[in-house]
Amino acid sequence: MTRAIMHGCNGHMGRVITGICDNDKDIEIVAGVDPFDDGHNTYPVFSSIKDCNIEADVIIDFAAAKAIDALLDYVEEKKVPVVVCTTGLSDEQIARIKDVSTRVAVLKSANMSLGINTIFKLLKEAAKVFAPEGFDIEIVEKHHNKKIDAPSGTALALADSMKEVLDDDYFYRYDRSQLREKRNPKEIGISAVRGGTIVGEHEVFFAGEDEVIEIKHTAYSKAVFAKGAVSAAKFLNGKGAGLYDMGDVIA
């Protein structure tokens, strides 16, 4: 049995995860953290992680970038493993996560779905073939109108997975509105669309002369992320210090 704290328990993802855990005998949410609580949860809810006095095996985090510093303070102090799913983190926060993971188990992933985590591997192979042939690489992501960060954490992670196998001079282009010149062949373009209730779409284009390859993932419900996060929490229970990702869970 894994005892979990749900960080961001009253948000969209926190609610879906709570529902999944209600029907899973191998995991229990023993406490939640969220600034606003309407009292609907069956577990105690704290308005701040620093006030949470319930022991747990793991924390599942789907909250906000501004909440990450206090979360990491708590993780360090209590030595509780954490699954960090919040996106839009600063470079400093990402560096601190790496540092904390030398003392406590941390699993960080911008996307908990099986599909996206498999596409990371496919993209490395595709980029190795198409980039040397001069294909242009573009990523388009689409999300709901409540999303705060852009581009999505997943779009950045997709780009990072390809950059690992490409020449060092590849770089990310987020905005072309000020440009008055042709596309640089070493750009990886990253564009964000926001609207309605789109759960999450990511599309990678390899555009060459007279042919285009498209690799696309569509999430039809937040359950794909929630199921992955629950699997990750069970995986992290009892793990020693280290920086893990969904590749470790799926492997």
Ligand SMILES: NC(=O)C1=CN([C@@H]2O[C@H](COP(=O)(O)OP(=O)(O)OC[C@H]3O[C@@H](n4cnc5c(N)ncnc54)[C@H](OP(=O)(O)O)[C@@H]3O)[C@@H](O)[C@H]2O)C=CC1
């Ligand atoms: N890795 C993945 O697979 C996925 C990642 N995400 C990411 O997860 C995050 C949350 O997504 P989502 O649930 O849709 O967002 P929501 O805004 O619906 O939920 C976030 C919740 O966290 C709460 N919160 C704000 N500050 C704190 C704090 N200091 N401590 C605890 N809780 C806090 C918010 O409260 P309030 O509204 O009052 O501010 C809200 O209830 C986003 O960064 C999103 O990009 C989302 C889906 C999948």
Ligand SMILES: O=C(O)C1=N[C@H](C(=O)O)C[C@H](O)C1
């Ligand atoms: O905010 C969301 O909803 C999502 N955020 C993650 C991201 O930024 O990549 C993952 C998923 O696409 C949904």
